[in-house]
Amino acid sequence: MRSKRQLEAAILLEIEHAKQHRKGREDSFVELKRQFPDDKRKAARQIAAICNAARGEDVLWIVGIDESTGQIHTPESTDIQDWWPGVAKYFEDVRPDMTHLVVSVDEGAVVGLLLETDRAPYVVRTDGRGQAQLEVPWRDGSTTRSIRRRELMRLLAPTAEIPEIEFLSAGATAEYYIDSDPVIRLTFHAKVFVDLSNAVTFPRHRQRAIIQSATGEPFVLNIDFAPFPQTRDIPAVHIETPTTVNFYAMTTYSGTPEETIGWAEDLGRSEELRLDMEISISGAERTVPWTARLDSRTGEEEKPAAMDRSWRIATWSIGT
Missing domain, CATH: 3.30.950.30 (Schlafen, AAA domain)
Incomplete structure (x- = not known):
């Protein structure tokens, strides 16, 4: 539930x-x-x-x-x-x-x-x-x-068993850049270890994740199995033996210039991000939820005074 x-x-x-x-x-x-x-x-x-x-x-x-x-x-x-x-x-x-x-x-x-x-x-x-x-x-x-x-x-008939899933690491990087209007780009990566006795399939379209700062806008992520900017043409991952599985996402957000700048500044002030993720397995009775704090912040650049140029806001991570 x-x-x-x-x-x-x-x-x-x-x-x-x-x-x-x-x-x-x-x-x-x-x-x-x-x-x-x-x-x-x-x-x-x-x-x-x-x-x-x-x-x-x-x-x-x-x-x-x-x-x-x-x-x-x-x-x-x-x-x-x-x-x-x-x-x-x-x-x-x-x-x-x-x-x-x-x-x-x-x-x-x-x-x-x-x-x-x-x-x-x-x-x-x-x-x-x-x-x-x-x-x-x-x-x-x-x-x-x-x-x-x-x-x-x-x-x-019996449904698929849920394998044991261990979350190893996760990270997100936020960038602010100027297209015709200000845009925020968020890239995401998570690695899990899957221990199983029977083969399982992870369908891409059923994976769910959302990242949010303590006070800001929730960033909804469309999960893929290939890192940006590779072609996203992997509809599912099927595994038959214990192994690691990688999840990726890249999404862009833009509102009015004032809204987008506000989101960027909120991310710039955020020492940690909250991650809510659900891993779905074909034929299983439930998803596997994971909530974590991405509380290791690195790689930030100095905020542009006039917000008129690109800005690598920061990278937040957890795990190894």
């Missing part, structure tokens, strides 16, 4: 992606809704479907993001107690455990629903128009349908 901070980090990742690409990102574990659906029976069926297909991994429903445009639309009500009980009543016997969190950004507020899926299969009541009174729904791409036998067999 993710902490509230980890849930907030995951929601911020989806918001940032939607803003950058002007389109929401949905996959087998993330569903975006502009508003809370009025049809609660249909919502229960959709939730049961994505939770069944997740096979034990957490599912994130985010209400307040338009999937087609990426725009933020604050729900008419952010009180989940006005909506969730009407959805939950359509589940037969067991429903997914749910944690919710309201996250506010400049454009508005969204509501994140973190759904635990470790008690699948989830069964919902139908509308009673046909002979079947109950259904096991399944998510297939972006559609919802009844589960097939082979999918039910897969759902009931």
